[in-house]
Amino acid sequence: MTTARSETALRSLAGQALGAYRVLSVLGEGGMGQVYLAEHEVIGRKAAIKVLSEEVAGYPEVVSRFFTEARAANEIRHPNIVEVTDFGTTGGLPYIVMEYLEGETLGDRLARAGMLAEPAALTIAAQVASALTAAHERGLVHRDLKPANIFLLGHPDYPDFVKVLDFGIAKLLGEGGAAHHTQVGALLGTPAYMSPEQCMGDLSLDHRSDIYSLGVVLYQMLTGRTPFDGTLGRLVLGHTQETPAPPETVNPRISAAASALVMRALEKSPARRFPGMREMRAALTVAPNSPRRDPAPSTPAREPATVFERGTAVIPAVPAVAAAPTPTTSGATVAAHGAITGTSATFANRLAEIMRARVEAEALELPGLSRIAARCLDLAAGAGFSFGGMAALLAQEPRLAAHVAECAARETAPGRVIARGIEGAVARLGAEGVRIAVIEAAVKPALVGLAPRIEDTYRRPWARALAVAHVARVLARGRLGPDGAGDAYAAGLVRDAGRPLLAAFVVDIERQVVGLKNRRLLSEDGLVACVEAMQARVAATLARRLGLAEPIAAAVEKSHGHDAQAGASLARVLALSAALAARAGFSLRLTETIAAASAIERGCAIVGIDARAADAATTGLHELVKRRS
Secondary structure (H helix, E strand, O other): OOOHHHHHHHHHHOOOEEOOEEEEEEEEEOOOEEEEEEEEOOOOOEEEEEEEOHHHHOOHHHHHHHHHHHHHHHHHOOOOEOOEEEEEEEOOEEEEEEEOOOEEEHHHHHHHHOOOOHHHHHHHHHHHHHHHHHHHHOOEEOOOOOHHHEEEEEOOOOEEEEEEOOOOOOEEOOOOOOOOOOOOOOOOOOHHHOOHHHHOOOOOOOOHHHHHHHHHHHHHHHHOOOOOOOOHHHHHHHHHHOOOOOHHHHOOOOOHHHHHHHHHHOOOOHHHOOOOHHHHHHHHHHHHHOOOOOOOOOOOOOOOOOEEEEOOEEEEOOOOOOOOOOOOOOOHHHHOOOOOOOOHHHHHHHHHHHHHHHHHOOOOOOOOOOHHHHHHHHHHHOOOOOHHHHHHHHOOOHHHHHHHHHHHHHOOOOOOOOOOHHHHHHHHHHHHHHHHHHHHHHHHHHHOOOOHHHHHHOOOHHHHHHHHHHHHHHHHOOOOOOOHHHHHHHHHHHOOOHHHHHHHHHHHHHHHHHHHHOOOOOOHHHHHHHHHOOHHHHHHHHHHHOOOOHHHHHHHHHOOOOOOOOOOOHHHHHHHHHHHHHHOOOOOOHHHHHHHHHHHHHHHHHHOOOHHHHHHOOOOHHHHHHHHO
16 A cells, blocks of 8 residues: 555656656556656657655665666666666656566466466576576676566567566675665565575675576466465575475476476575576576476376487487397396496497497487478578568567577667567578577577586587687688678587587486496596597588588588698688687687697688687677677
8 A cells, every 4th residue: 555645756746757758657656666657758759767755765875776776777788678768866756767668567477377388487587587697797686586577578579578677676796886785684675586695684695696586486487376475484484494395296287307497596505506597597498398297197108218308309218239239137228228237448339339320320319490490591591581571480489589589689789779579680680690590599409408417528518609600700701702601600500519419318328327327337538439439420410400501511520620721611610710719718628728729820821811810700709609698
């Protein structure tokens, strides 16, 4: 219920001018102030204006934080964060002007629907994670993430496009004058969504507090309830002392991967959560491809073949390639691999034979294109390409359309208006940009959120792919013809993908054996030895599966070999790009970084560029990879 004082304030601002805007009506009221619908008096553009209440405006530190964080949020300029366009003071009341959004909050959606289907919930959470990744990288922690602060735009081309609202109690990290200190003991946030450290009034909380809060929001989207409820004291006790029921036990239709993701975000110790919002977002983009649970199968199902799933890549349990597999009493899954119960060397040799047979028969399942994605590539390469036709095609696959829109937003220069609608995004990217976006969308799920055993061996494969692709595009301009830069980028994305994909295959077999024998059969060197023999062939096969032309696929494979012939062929450009990316810190293994200097010197001589041009190709590489990860 509003007080008489606040009701007077609401009435007094209606019809008044705030800067270039005139207040039309009240949109809502929160703990810190009121939000009004306003209209620009010259151009007629609508805006939402948040005004601090008289009670809050009397505290200079709160007002200072209000403006400082408004500036910080605006500097992020992320498509999933509400845009702040102006701020000022009227009659002693501070205000900020924000873009006017049409749609509903996630809180309104949940109040109406109860819970969301898993794909919709994960898509919304991934967009929130994308916004907060950008905020965290600029030292800004939200601290009040909840469904009421997540807005879902009602746009026909962007279903449930997210805007994160209200950084009103955000915390600016780091040293210097931008930092504001919360009074000791002050409990800021919404108790049902607060992290354990927030409940305890920890002044040193960091970005991992937002990870916990997003975990609570995702839990609610998937189950229809928050992990804990009740009085303030009951909520604090739950967040700090109790383990919530896993989401999959509340809603049996939730996949095991999504449930595990939520439980990791809800770890009591910040160190046990995702290390950053970027890693949580990567997991969110992979989880939608995990198999759903059937809560009540009508008949007992036979034991399925073991699979290792990475995005759209499903690698079934490996069949025997020997004529007579060694008998085993350990179960059908292990028997299918033949004689793998001996020494580590025996297992490695046997595994290498299995891998070679699979790869040479092209029987290894790899990431591929959906029907719509394949049609998009055909349209982008054809003479009949049109913005409207491509937009209509993308609209049939919302996740792909959202990725294209995100790519268009990343390509928008500061100060330019973000493209509106999917057709605007297509127009911003052009045919070549859409082609690259579609290939990225197919490859990325296979290279993020990998099992720890793989990540320990091959570091950050998606970041590596982006780095090699960008450097290859820069080097190819002017050297490989008018279409060479786009082909080089696409080839760079897949050049090293064979390593983590084959490692997933190997680790799945090892996991099956370890599950029965309780030991690891392959050392890290053994795993690498198995993978390296066939990884170039797998990368080339992946290129073909993604619709890349045969010369591009062949260049991907040749780029891993030794070629001393002078000339700027695509294979030689890719080899040099991989070495330059490794020198810049984007290597899958330390040995690549160590060997980078000699490889760059040799590669520059072969391709025909000098050291200055090579250095220029990696300028700004870290920032670019961050934006596209």
